[in-house]
Amino acid sequence: MMGELWGQMGSVMATVVFMYTIFERFFPPTIRDRLQAYAQKLTNHFNPYIQITFPEFSGERLKKSEAYTAIQTYLSANSSQRAKKLKAEVVKDSQTPLVLSMDDNEEITDEFQGVKVWWSANKVSSNPQRYNPFSYYGSSDEKRFYKLTFHKSYRDIITMSYIKHVLEEGKEIEMSNRQLKLYTNNPSSGWYGYKQSKWSHIVFEHPASFETLAMDQKRKEDILKDLVKFKKGKDYYAKIGKAWKRGYLLYGPPGTGKSTMIAAIAKFMNYDVYDLELTAVKDNNELRKLLIETPSKSITVIEDIDCSLDLTGQRKQKKEEVESEEPKDPMRRNEEESSKSSKVTLSGLLNFIDGIWSACGGERIIIFTTNYVEKLDPALIRRGRMDKHIEMSYCCYDSFKVLAKNYLDVESHLLFGRIGRLLEDTEMSPADVAENLMPTSVDEDVEICLEKLIKALEKNKEEKARKKAEEEAQKKLEEKEKEESTKMKEMSKEKTRENVVKENGFC
Ligand SMILES: Nc1ncnc2c1ncn2[C@@H]1O[C@H](COP(=O)(O)OP(=O)(O)OP(=O)(O)O)[C@@H](O)[C@H]1O
Numbered sequence: 431m432m433g434e435l436w437g438q439m440g441s442v443m444a445t446v447v448f449m450y451t452i453f454e455r456f457f458p459p460t461i462r463d464r465l466q467a468y469a470q471k472l473t474n475h476f477n478p479y480i481q482i483t484f485p486e487f488s489g490e491r492l493k494k495s496e497a498y499t500a501i502q503t504y505l506s507a508n509s510s511q512r513a514k515k516l517k518a519e520v521v522k523d524s525q526t527p528l529v530l531s532m533d534d535n536e537e538i539t540d541e542f543q544g545v546k547v548w549w550s551a552n553k554v555s556s557n558p559q560r561y562n563p564f565s566y567y568g569s570s571d572e573k574r575f576y577k578l579t580f581h582k583s584y585r586d587i588i589t590m591s592y593i594k595h596v597l598e599e600g601k602e603i604e605m606s607n608r609q610l611k612l613y614t615n616n617p618s619s620g621w622y623g624y625k626q627s628k629w630s631h632i633v634f635e636h637p638a639s640f641e642t643l644a645m646d647q648k649r650k651e652d653i654l655k656d657l658v659k660f661k662k663g664k665d666y667y668a669k670i671g672k673a674w675k676r677g678y679l680l681y682g683p684p685g686t687g688k689s690t691m692i693a694a695i696a697k698f699m700n701y702d703v704y705d706l707e708l709t710a711v712k713d714n715n716e717l718r719k720l721l722i723e724t725p726s727k728s729i730t731v732i733e734d735i736d737c738s739l740d741l742t743g744q745r746k747q748k749k750e751e752v753e754s755e756e757p758k759d760p761m762r763r764n765e766e767e768s769s770k771s772s773k774v775t776l777s778g779l780l781n782f783i784d785g786i787w788s789a790c791g792g793e794r795i796i797i798f799t800t801n802y803v804e805k806l807d808p809a810l811i812r813r814g815r816m817d818k819h820i821e822m823s824y825c826c827y828d829s830f831k832v833l834a835k836n837y838l839d840v841e842s843h844l845l846f847g848r849i850g851r852l853l854e855d856t857e858m859s860p861a862d863v864a865e866n867l868m869p870t871s872v873d874e875d876v877e878i879c880l881e882k883l884i885k886a887l888e889k890n891k892e893e894k895a896r897k898k899a900e901e902e903a904q905k906k907l908e909e910k911e912k913e914e915s916t917k918m919k920e921m922s923k924e925k926t927r928e929n930v931v932k933e934n935g936f937c
């Protein structure tokens with residue numbers, strides 16, 4: 431029986447091949463094309479399945495299609511395990527060095543809202559014989575594409591929801607897999623020429639995160655909630671008619687974790703950081719050009735905004751007054767000197783934060799940091815521009831506990847109580863506390879490090895008390911001087927009056 435069946439099948443196939451050869455040989459191309467079109471129509475009529483193809487390269491300039499990449503990522507993450515033939519590729523800028531995706535001519539299934547669909551990876555060679563030395567995409571003109579097949583009764587679900595879901599999820603996975611980058615602006619003299627760009631970058635591998643960030647627990651949770659709300663706020667921002675961006679002002683003394691917080695935010699949000707060095711920006715026009723090049727899902731940072739540039743003439747004057755009083759850090763002086771050639775103005779900066787350009791792309795965060803919040807122009811930091819003002823303060827007990835966990839791997843100790851009490855009376859930055867907690871040799875155990883911190887805190891407390899006493903003495907001295915000067919003035923007035931009386935000879 432089986433032998434007979436195979437025999438019949440063999441003869442049917444031989445007939446089909448024979449007919450096809452006759453068709454290819456004796457029919458002119460125009461008739462052949464027309465017949466093929468009719469045959470296609472006929473099969474379409476009876477075939478209940480719809481196919482959609484997604485080519486790898488699209489558009490006139492043969493740009494790699496974003497949809498193709500998103501589908502590849504989606505399928506790699508969701509269904510590639512089911513494929514029998516896999517292809518391993520090194521993907522640039524990804525955290526996972528090797529990405530597995532299904533190989534050419536493989537097919538896998540996926541399910542969405544109970545609907546089954548088929549995905550296949552395909553490759554066609556338009557002219558395999560022709561060698562094209564100039565082809566960037568391969569020696570023979572190979573074209574890759576994904577083919578999605580589904581039953582025609584699910585057309586609406588697939589075209590309206592499923593494809594959107596695949597693309598969105600693919601992009602989301604791409605974003606979470608990629609390596610974060612830290613960008614900094616190039617001086618405008620290097621903006622032109624082959625491959626020059628306004629920003630240059632390195633891979634951003636800062637070890638800080640919100641878990642290791644030392645600050646008051648409640649305030650930390652507040653910030654996290656704020657960030658989550660922002661991330662999920664696309665529809666909300668659209669509803670209220672506001673650009674989808676948020677400004678944070680981080681202020682506080684040196685070493686309290688402002689820069690660390692920026693790294694933690696970048697990691698939490700999975701956004702690239704654009705560290706804008708304002709002193710290298712020539713004018714407002716350049717500032718706008720730089721801004722246009724920052725994409726969505728990014729954090730633009732201006733550190734030490736108070737010394738990046740003189741925003742108003744008035745402030746410059748004030749600064750010069752302060753300068754004459756106290757000696758300047760040479761690094762800061764350098765920055766200020768170079769800022770004199772920068773013509774970025776306050777209005778340019780305000781335009782940068784909330785002008786019409788800043789709304790492009792959406793989902794952006796702008797962060798300013800400063801050690802002296804009181805020096806900033808109120809227009810710059812008013813709510814709406816800098817939506818959230820975050821004070822990074824001296825080390826509190828909550829912060830100490832995080833640092834002790836980070837540096838010594840301890841969550842409680844007999845000495846913690848004493849340290850907690852000392853922290854209430856001292857002003858020590860988390861950076862200084864961390865420095866004291868860090869073991870400097872293998873012999874230093876937890877207790878030695880905590881004792882080291884206690885000593886430093888006691889010294890800090892004494893210094894604080896000494897400073898306070900000095901300040902009070904100075905205040906008293908000033909008051910006394912003031913009193914004496916008023917007394918002298920009054921005495922001299924009295925004397926003048928007496929002289930007048932004497933000269934005029936009457937009272
Ligand atoms: N809140 C903190 N949590 C964890 N580590 C911190 C914190 N603050 C400071 N540190 C530690 O101290 C170092 C310096 O902190 P950071 O650079 O973030 O301070 P900053 O506030 O930006 O200072 P500056 O005002 O001088 O720029 C960090 O590398 C980090 O190790």
Ligand SMILES: [Mg+2]
Pocket residue numbers: 688689690733799
């Ligand atoms: Mg800093």
